[in-house]
């Protein structure tokens with residue numbers, strides 16, 4: 001099947017974007033994996049599909065598949081590319097669009113200077129909704145909130161990770177590190193991603209607090225490995241840092257791929273993320289059956 005696609009990136013987190021507003025392509029997980037493959041396909045961290053409005057008051061449906069072919073609930077950097085895409089292709093002339101993902105409605109706004117702000121909705125701390133299995137664990141109090149100690153092996157001498165656990169619509173486990181450049185992102189991130197206490201796996205964030213309004217972050221993403229930036233990961237890291245008493249309500253997060261600004265006023269307030277979005281190239285490709 002020959003398909004048209006657009007390659008986009010937001011802070012270096014890269015995407016294959018598909019226009020399914022006039023009909024679905026009917027792709028299977030193996031075909032999403034192939035499209036994301038950096039050697040045999042186009043190459044991307046996620047594949048994003050733009051689908052027609054599912055309900056009144058919603059402009060589009062926003063469907064996200066990780067590089068491993070699995071469909072997931074949320075993608076923050078992808079949301080910024082989504083609004084750039086629908087405006088560039090004339091699918092809307094609105095400056096603010098509302099899109100529905102698997103479990104949330106996001107509001108995306110493109111400013112005159114091209115920067116995009118996403119209302120990511122409120123963070124979720126209810127552990128069964130993350131989901132996270134805390135059976136037999138006691139939280140470690142820290143700065144007015146708490147972290148959870150994850151054993152990363154079976155024997156008593158196994159290393160552990162102390163993680164803050166929350167959902168931005170998708171699951172996140174955030175740990176504090178002194179220096180992100182020295183953090184064992186691949187080794188520990190892969191163990192946290194597939195830790196049995198996360199039945200749907202988890203995105204593993206490594207957060208360095210620079211000061212109360214600046215952070216550095218690396219993320220080992222569920223279903224994609226380490227990416228140059230993770231939008232929901234930046235939101236989760238700032239929310240965790242605020243709850244742990246480490247950040248003010250607005251934080252600039254330096255990722256390997258670029259700068260994201262995250263703001264959250266606490267409680268049920270929405271998390272708002274601002275950052276870049278860019279179209280890299282358009283193309284056509286024959287997708288194997």
Ligand SMILES: N[C@H](CCC[C@H](N)C(=O)O)C(=O)O
Pocket residue numbers: 013045046066072073074075076077078170171203221222223224227229230231232233
């Ligand atoms: N790997 C994530 C999806 C993409 C999130 C990330 N690319 C972002 O910008 O939020 C997950 O499985 O929940």
